[in-house]
Amino acid sequence: MRSSRTNYTGILFLLPSLAGVLVFVLLPFADVIRRSFTEMPENKWAGIENYITVFQNTAFQMAAGNTVRFLTVCMPLLILSSLAISIFLNNQTRLGQLLKSAYLVPMAIPVASVVILWKVLFHQQGLLNGLLTAAGSATVDWMNSKYAFWVLVFSYVWKNIGYNIVLWMAGLSSIPASIYEAARVDGAGEWKIFTRITLPNLSKVFYTIVILSLLNSFKVFREAYLVAGNYPDESMYLLQHLFQNWYRELSLDKLSAAAVVIAVVITLLVLPIQKAFYLER
Amino acid sequence: MKKKIVLIILALMAFVMCYPILFLMTGSLMGKQELIEHLKPMLVEKPEGFITMGLLPVFPTLKNYVQILMDSPEFFVMFWNSVKITVSILLIQLFVGVPAAWAFAKYDFPCRKLLFTLYIILMMMPFQVTMLSNYLVLDHLKLVNTQLAVILPAGFSTFPVFIMYRFFSDIPKEIIEAAQIDGANALQVFRYIALPGGSGGIISAMVLGFLEYWNLIEQPMTFLTDPKLWPLSLYLPEISAKTAGSAFASAIIGLIPALLVFLAGEDYLEKGIMASAVKE
Numbered sequence: 001m002r003s004s005r006t007n008y009t010g011i012l013f014l015l016p017s018l019a020g021v022l023v024f025v026l027l028p029f030a031d032v033i034r035r036s037f038t039e040m041p042e043n044k045w046a047g048i049e050n051y052i053t054v055f056q057n058t059a060f061q062m063a064a065g066n067t068v069r070f071l072t073v074c075m076p077l078l079i080l081s082s083l084a085i086s087i088f089l090n091n092q093t094r095l096g097q098l099l100k101s102a103y104l105v106p107m108a109i110p111v112a113s114v115v116i117l118w119k120v121l122f123h124q125q126g127l128l129n130g131l132l133t134a135a136g137s138a139t140v141d142w143m144n145s146k147y148a149f150w151v152l153v154f155s156y157v158w159k160n161i162g163y164n165i166v167l168w169m170a171g172l173s174s175i176p177a178s179i180y181e182a183a184r185v186d187g188a189g190e191w192k193i194f195t196r197i198t199l200p201n202l203s204k205v206f207y208t209i210v211i212l213s214l215l216n217s218f219k220v221f222r223e224a225y226l227v228a229g230n231y232p233d234e235s236m237y238l239l240q241h242l243f244q245n246w247y248r249e250l251s252l253d254k255l256s257a258a259a260v261v262i263a264v265v266i267t268l269l270v271l272p273i274q275k276a277f278y279l280e281r
Numbered sequence: 282m283k284k285k286i287v288l289i290i291l292a293l294m295a296f297v298m299c300y301p302i303l304f305l306m307t308g309s310l311m312g313k314q315e316l317i318e319h320l321k322p323m324l325v326e327k328p329e330g331f332i333t334m335g336l337l338p339v340f341p342t343l344k345n346y347v348q349i350l351m352d353s354p355e356f357f358v359m360f361w362n363s364v365k366i367t368v369s370i371l372l373i374q375l376f377v378g379v380p381a382a383w384a385f386a387k388y389d390f391p392c393r394k395l396l397f398t399l400y401i402i403l404m405m406m407p408f409q410v411t412m413l414s415n416y417l418v419l420d421h422l423k424l425v426n427t428q429l430a431v432i433l434p435a436g437f438s439t440f441p442v443f444i445m446y447r448f449f450s451d452i453p454k455e456i457i458e459a460a461q462i463d464g465a466n467a468l469q470v471f472r473y474i475a476l477p478g479g480s481g482g483i484i485s486a487m488v489l490g491f492l493e494y495w496n497l498i499e500q501p502m503t504f505l506t507d508p509k510l511w512p513l514s515l516y517l518p519e520i521s522a523k524t525a526g527s528a529f530a531s532a533i534i535g536l537i538p539a540l541l542v543f544l545a546g547e548d549y550l551e552k553g554i555m556a557s558a559v560k561e
Contacts, residue, residue: 007389007390007391008390009388009467010384010387010388010389010390010393011384011388011390011391012384013380013381013383013384013388013467013471014380014381014384014385014388014390014396016376016377016380016381017377017378017380017381017437017439017442018381018396020373020377020433020436020437021399021400021403021437021439023418024414024415024418024433024434024437025403025411025414025415025434025437026399027418028413028414028415028417028418029411029414031414031417032413032414032417035413085291085294088287088291089291092288095288099291099292099295101547102295102296102298102299103294103295103298104543104547104550104551105298105299105302105543106298106301107492107543107550108492108536108539108540108542108543109301109302109536109539109540110495110496110513110514110532110535110536110539111496111498111514112496112498112513112514112515112516112517112532112535113301113305113532113533113535113536114301115517116305116308116520116528116529116532117300117301117304117305119323119520120304120320120323120332120334120520123322123323123332124328125322125323125328125330125331125332126322126323126331126332127331127332127333127334129331130330130331130332130333133331158297158298161298162298163554166551166554166555167554167555167557167558170554170555170558171558204558205558208557208558209558211405212557214405215404215405215407218407218408218409219407221407221409221498221499222496222498222499225498225499225502226498226517239409240407240409240499243409243410243412244409244412244499244503247412247413247416247503252413255412255413256413259409259410259411259412259413259414262407262409262410263406263410266402266405266406266407266410267402269405270401270402270405271398271402273401
């Protein structure tokens with residue numbers, strides 16, 4: 001339907017959605033950009049003043065540092081562990097399917113429900129410390145020490161591993177069996193097959209997985225917030241906490257500048273992938 | 282042998298994945314006395330020993346459920362709020378997102394690529410980035426502290442458009458051309474070819490959407506100040522000696538709709554996840 005006559009039919013189909021996106025996101029975001037260069041309440045041009053304030057803000061530095069640290073720890077952990085499991089499950093038929101379903105279950109468990117378990121598990125006198133004591137080691141104050149960060153990492157991996165396994169397995173199943181057979185006939189070992197065939201063929205799905213893991217990583221704030229509230233242990237104070245707190249304190253200058261900064265960062269991360277999504281019609 | 286060990290580890294992990302359901306179930310079926318016995322270390326001032334939890338309740342009882350269903354009107358309100366919010370969001374996504382996905386998949390129009398890129402970027406934005414923008418417009422429309430403040434921005438989310446787009450693109454263009462030759466207009470093509478052909482994608486988007494919106498935390502907490510409007514995802518009863526049982530029961534009741542959607546739609550859920558991967 002690439003004729004000039006139907007050119008505007010497509011727009012009509014898109015219009016309701018586009019109108020909503022314009023009204024609820026794009027136009028107000030333009031206003032946020034304007035605000036980020038404005039000094040309130042005088043409403044006068046402030047140049048990059050707000051941005052300087054944000055970057056010099058110690059809470060922002062800490063939250064951004066924690067967020068980056070969280071991403072650099074949990075994303076490789078999640079991506080590699082889900083890859084290892086997928087490779088194994090890929091050779092299993094019935095049992096593989098069953099295990100895959102089990103790994104997906106956390107997606108269906110509402111945060112508000114699982115938080116009860118987290119509270120009981122990670123309490124100072126909780127289940128986990130009970131196990132540690134039984135094993136003869138010292139107890140840990142999980143939620144109020146640097147370990148709070150690791151509770152968050154665990155929570156993220158628990159929730160998202162099934163999602164990533166499905167993606168990896170989709171990638172694995174798209175590699176034609178004939179390539180593997182040919183390699184085996186030529187006498188290639190398993191490791192060589194893995195590094196020369198499997199990994200290169202997974203490069204496209206790998207990029208998607210990185211982006212979606214990033215997208216899902218923003219959602220750990222839900223667990224973090226319901227378990228530990230607005231001001232958790234410093235080690236798990238993320239940009240999301242900071243944004244919510246600035247919003248509640250009505251620090252709108254800082255909030256607008258920071259929103260623009262993060263929007264730009266995410267756009268730069270996403271732009272390389274979106275080309276891969278274009279399909280021919 | 283080596284394979285068996287890996288399998289056992291993986292099965293153990295699968296158990297860990299699903300354990301929260303068993304844990305909540307067990308707790309919710311325990312009588313008050315039994316539950317307090319287990320949770321004592323987190324209920325008293327100067328705790329001794331550690332929290333424990335049996336695999337199964339020794340004296341199973343439905344009392345906690347009766348209590349939450351009979352004596353907690355606020356729980357009902359929140360459950361109903363969750364249903365209202367989730368269903369409304371998904372309906373808007375159906376009416377608005379499905380045609381949009383069809384437009385991106387099969388039509389050419391000015392700025393198509395640019396707009397599609399924009400949609401992908403928007404779907405990646407965490408709530409906190411668009412929070413202030415949302416607030417500005419909701420405040421302007423006098424919608425803050427109404428459930429529409431949560432429903433409308435989520436209804437126009439671009440994520441379902443993207444998922445459904447992937448499914449619509451798989452519909453062969455020959456079928457569409459054949460229908461057009463037979464005199465079908467754009468609406469008829471949409472009704473009789475797009476909707477049935479892309480139904481898998483639509484259901485996938487709805488399943489992913491349900492799990493997401495049943496779980497809304499940030500949006501209602503940011504835009505709804507009146508707790509009467511809150512969805513169940515913000516219902517967090519304190520775990521005290523008095524309320525521990527109903528906390529467990531409410532967690533299970535909140536989990537049931539999501540689990541049912543998951544069990545009924547798991548195939549679609551997987552397809553929906555796979556749709557977000559780049560095709561080889």
